[in-house]
Amino acid sequence: MGKPHSSRETGIKWLLTLFALSSLLFLFVIFAFILAEGLPLFVKVGPGHIIFGMKWAPTKGHFGIFPMIVSSFMVTFGALVFGASLALACATYLSEYAGRKTKLFLKPALELLAGIPSVVYGFLGVVYIVPLIREYLGGPGFSILSTSLVLGIMILPTIISISFDALMSVPAGYREGSLAMGATKWQTVYRVVLPAARSGILASFILGMGRAIGETMAVIMVAGNALKIPTSLLDPLRTLTSNIALELAYATGDHRSALFSTGVVLLVIIMFLNLVANFWVKKRTAR
Amino acid sequence: MGQKLFGFLVLASLMVCSSCGFFGPTSHGKIIVAGSTSIMPFTEKLAEHFMVEKPETPVDVQGGGSSAGIQATINGTVTIGMSSRGLKGNEKGLNAIVICYDAIAIVVNPKNPIVDLTTEQVRDIYSGKISNWKQLGWIDRNISAVTREDGSGTRGAFEDLVMGKTFIDDAVMVQDSNGAVREVVGNDPYAIGYISLGIVDSRVKTIAVDGMSPSIKTVRDKSYGIVRPFLYLTSGSPGPQAQAFISFVLSSQGQTILSKEGLVPVNGQASF
Numbered sequence: 410m411g412k413p414h415s416s417r418e419t420g421i422k423w424l425l426t427l428f429a430l431s432s433l434l435f436l437f438v439i440f441a442f443i444l445a446e447g448l449p450l451f452v453k454v455g456p457g458h459i460i461f462g463m464k465w466a467p468t469k470g471h472f473g474i475f476p477m478i479v480s481s482f483m484v485t486f487g488a489l490v491f492g493a494s495l496a497l498a499c500a501t502y503l504s505e506y507a508g509r510k511t512k513l514f515l516k517p518a519l520e521l522l523a524g525i526p527s528v529v530y531g532f533l534g535v536v537y538i539v540p541l542i543r544e545y546l547g548g549p550g551f552s553i554l555s556t557s558l559v560l561g562i563m564i565l566p567t568i569i570s571i572s573f574d575a576l577m578s579v580p581a582g583y584r585e586g587s588l589a590m591g592a593t594k595w596q597t598v599y600r601v602v603l604p605a606a607r608s609g610i611l612a613s614f615i616l617g618m619g620r621a622i623g624e625t626m627a628v629i630m631v632a633g634n635a636l637k638i639p640t641s642l643l644d645p646l647r648t649l650t651s652n653i654a655l656e657l658a659y660a661t662g663d664h665r666s667a668l669f670s671t672g673v674v675l676l677v678i679i680m681f682l683n684l685v686a687n688f689w690v691k692k693r694t695a696r
Numbered sequence: 697m698g699q700k701l702f703g704f705l706v707l708a709s710l711m712v713c714s715s716c717g718f719f720g721p722t723s724h725g726k727i728i729v730a731g732s733t734s735i736m737p738f739t740e741k742l743a744e745h746f747m748v749e750k751p752e753t754p755v756d757v758q759g760g761g762s763s764a765g766i767q768a769t770i771n772g773t774v775t776i777g778m779s780s781r782g783l784k785g786n787e788k789g790l791n792a793i794v795i796c797y798d799a800i801a802i803v804v805n806p807k808n809p810i811v812d813l814t815t816e817q818v819r820d821i822y823s824g825k826i827s828n829w830k831q832l833g834w835i836d837r838n839i840s841a842v843t844r845e846d847g848s849g850t851r852g853a854f855e856d857l858v859m860g861k862t863f864i865d866d867a868v869m870v871q872d873s874n875g876a877v878r879e880v881v882g883n884d885p886y887a888i889g890y891i892s893l894g895i896v897d898s899r900v901k902t903i904a905v906d907g908m909s910p911s912i913k914t915v916r917d918k919s920y921g922i923v924r925p926f927l928y929l930t931s932g933s934p935g936p937q938a939q940a941f942i943s944f945v946l947s948s949q950g951q952t953i954l955s956k957e958g959l960v961p962v963n964g965q966a967s968f
Binding site: 464465466467468476539540543547548549550551629633634635636637644645647654655656658659660661662664 | 733759761762763764767838840845846847848849852863865866867868869870871872880883884886887
């Protein structure tokens with residue numbers, strides 16, 4: 410190769426370091442860009458009028474996104490109700506009950522679930538879930554219920570894989586000790602393994618929340634996007650993400666800034682969720 | 697690899713620039729037409745035909761929305777702006793040419809037996825005053841009204857022509873394109889929506905408003921009320937190339953292309 414070996418090695422090391430740092434750069438650029446576009450409106454109309462404002466009519470000077478913040482949390486909670494229980498059961502089965510062969514088959518299948526594009530989930534929601542709800546439960550079908558169901562399925566892989574890891578990291582000695590004391594398999598799982606993996610499971614729920622609150626395409630397709638805070642499970646709603654995606658195409662001036670302000674609020678919420686999740690994961694590994 | 701990263705950075709910065717509304721300077725020998733996304737597909741079609749006849753004058757068609765198109769025309773960053781809404785305030789200084797008319801049809805599901813509504817009833821449905829089909833003489837079922845997102849030209853025209861000073865209720869569902877509204881109304885027996893007449897098909901049923909069904913005939917004789925003009929805008933009188941394109945659009949050949957797309961042709965210029 411001509412060059413001495415060591416200098417080539419150092420060169421590669423520096424190159425890789427540069428690439429590793431570039432991801433930080435992108436994060437910084439995204440932050441700077443969203444803040445630069447979104448903050449001026451906060452200054453202009455006041456953060457209270459945006460965050461707690463009830464009326465969204467950006468072309469007429471109303472920039473309130475409070476209903477969307479509430480709606481975002483509502484569907485996220487709904488998704489957790491459907492998704493978290495199912496995912497936890499699935500992870501528990503995988504780590505405690507499934508044989509090696511079942512595990513080898515089920516794990517990749519679940520990971521495939523994560524690879525399905527969100528527009529496909531949305532499409533299935535529009536074609537099957539929405540008409541079923543409209544037909545049998547009433548309302549327009551586009552609702553918290555349909556959105557929560559779709560999001561609940563979408564967050565399964567996230568919750569399953571992280572809580573699976575948490576359950577697997579519980580030392581085998583815990584299980585053996587419990588069984589040796591005469592506890593049944595289920596008593597061991599319920600009283601010993603699950604509590605021992607608690608912080609990891611909670612972290613998986615939080616990351617699942619982050620996934621649900623950030624989902625856009627599927628939500629636009631099944632939520633109905635009405636601006637009112639929903640008062641029943643069958644009412645349509647609009648989340649923070651879908652607000653941005655719905656209106657960006659035509660937005661100019663203050664309207665456009667208002668969408669970036671929506672992005673700032675979303676960014677803060679997601680950062681907070683990730684911080685909390687990281688905190689829990691750290692607590693677990695530290696123990 | 698380093699080059700790849702550099703390329704990506706260039707791409708990213710280009711995206712940043714274009715999202716800031718940077719349309720690029722007007723270069724010589726090229727017409728840039730930008731604005732309303734409602735008019736854009738038709739302008740693209742017209743441009744294709746125009747460039748067959750005058751290959752020396754390339755026409756670059758871009759979207760951005762009516763407001764962006766108007767702003768870009770004022771700034772001089774585009775040759776011709778497109779707007780599917782009327783001009784307001786200082787925008788009125790622009791030279792506006794009506795290239796055709798587009799009717800906004802009120803549509804319901806084909807299963808819905810209602811054939812006729814008054815403008816006032818449509819307004820009451822969207823303001824939330826009428827919320828059940830029973831109030832209009834059908835079954836006891838809530839109306840699922842569908843509107844377009846704030847900022848859309850079609851919504852702007854609907855607000856001007858039907859809603860007047862009344863606000864569209866917050867409980868009304870929102871979809872982000874004519875096609876999406878048609879899809880929802882076509883699937884939901886209890887839905888109502890409004891879409892451009894050009895894209896009405898057998899999946900939805902048009903409703904007569906104040907006794908008049910939307911059609912090319914009723915739009916032309918002005919008996920159907922919910923009609924908006926599609927405008928081309930220039931800052932001052934158009935240059936020779938822009939004039940050639942506008943003349944082509946207003947010629948019988950251009951107008952035939954537009955009417956084949958379900959739009960209502962105009963004859964001659966008008967100011968708006």
